[in-house]
Amino acid sequence: MFTDRITFSRDLPRNALLALTMNRWLQKGLAFFGRELHPEKWVFIIGCYDSGTTVLASLLRDHPRIGGMPNEGSLLTDMLPVPEFLGWPRMWSECLDRLSIPPAEEAFRARRAKKHWSLWFDRGAPVLAEKSISNMTRLGFLERHFSPAYFIYIIRNGYAVSAGIRKNANMRRWKARFDTYPIEMCARQWVASDEMFERHSPALSRHLSVYYEDFSEKPCETIRRITDFLGEEPLQDNIINKKRSIHEYNSQIVNMNERSIKQLSSSDIDIIEKVAGERLKLHGYERPQSPS
Numbered sequence: 001m002f003t004d005r006i007t008f009s010r011d012l013p014r015n016a017l018l019a020l021t022m023n024r025w026l027q028k029g030l031a032f033f034g035r036e037l038h039p040e041k042w043v044f045i046i047g048c049y050d051s052g053t054t055v056l057a058s059l060l061r062d063h064p065r066i067g068g069m070p071n072e073g074s075l076l077t078d079m080l081p082v083p084e085f086l087g088w089p090r091m092w093s094e095c096l097d098r099l100s101i102p103p104a105e106e107a108f109r110a111r112r113a114k115k116h117w118s119l120w121f122d123r124g125a126p127v128l129a130e131k132s133i134s135n136m137t138r139l140g141f142l143e144r145h146f147s148p149a150y151f152i153y154i155i156r157n158g159y160a161v162s163a164g165i166r167k168n169a170n171m172r173r174w175k176a177r178f179d180t181y182p183i184e185m186c187a188r189q190w191v192a193s194d195e196m197f198e199r200h201s202p203a204l205s206r207h208l209s210v211y212y213e214d215f216s217e218k219p220c221e222t223i224r225r226i227t228d229f230l231g232e233e234p235l236q237d238n239i240i241n242k243k244r245s246i247h248e249y250n251s252q253i254v255n256m257n258e259r260s261i262k263q264l265s266s267s268d269i270d271i272i273e274k275v276a277g278e279r280l281k282l283h284g285y286e287r288p289q290s291p292s
Contacts, residue, residue, distance in 0.1 A: 114146075
């Protein structure tokens with residue numbers, strides 16, 4: 001019934017696929033049909049929300065040796081805490097204390113998550129890439145139980161990210177505590193993500209940092225850095241430059257910072273600078289011009 005995982009993950013109608021993705025009770029039974037996963041490499045794409053992780057994951061999945069999944073891996077297993085299920089869409093920083101994995105449960109949870117993921121990963125791919133934003137809260141767990149692990153950290157201008165979190169958080173779907181997040185909360189999430197990576201990256205065996213701005217403006221050069229880091233053959237330029245349907249846009253990879261920052265008021269910019277100014281300067285991000 002579920003022996004061909006590629007058919008299982010790709011041929012189901014979209015609505016049925018999404019229902020399976022989100023149903024925690026059904027996931028408990030699906031683990032029975034999973035298999036052990038022993039790829040040559042695990043690749044974890046990490047970063048803050050609205051930082052380009054989705055388009056990067058989509059692009060890497062076009063590599064002939066890299067397999068991916070149709071959604072964030074944390075949504076395809078009942079073993080990894082998800083902030084959305086706690087009423088915090090795009091905002092793990094506000095529920096961090098509820099996202100930890102007890103050390104005694106790590107090995108069990110990792111094995112079970114792999115079995116769940118085996119139903120969705122491209123079967124036979126020697127390199128498996130996973131993109132869950134909440135993975136930033138469990139870097140040590142991934143390093144210990146998904147070996148060899150490679151981490152690709154993408155960072156984007158915190159002004160644009162804050163605007164994106166506020167705009168794209170689906171509050172009604174997840175029965176969130178707010179109708180719209182205050183902009184200072186969005187800025188704190190950006191700071192928390194960057195601080196989390198800074199704190200834990202020294203303990204990671206393999207990690208690479210890339211800037212969204214470089215990725216969006218020089219995608220071929222940036223992807224070559226990534227494939228070199230992974231020890232894989234480079235992707236062809238025509239694959240990198242093709243149009244992709246990501247969220248509500250269907251286009252080539254472009255820098256969306258200006259469009260995002262235009263959503264901010266002068267007051268928003270003041271608040272973001274107050275909350276995140278020191279870390280923004282650390283990465284060379286200057287205060288944008290206030291709207292006239």
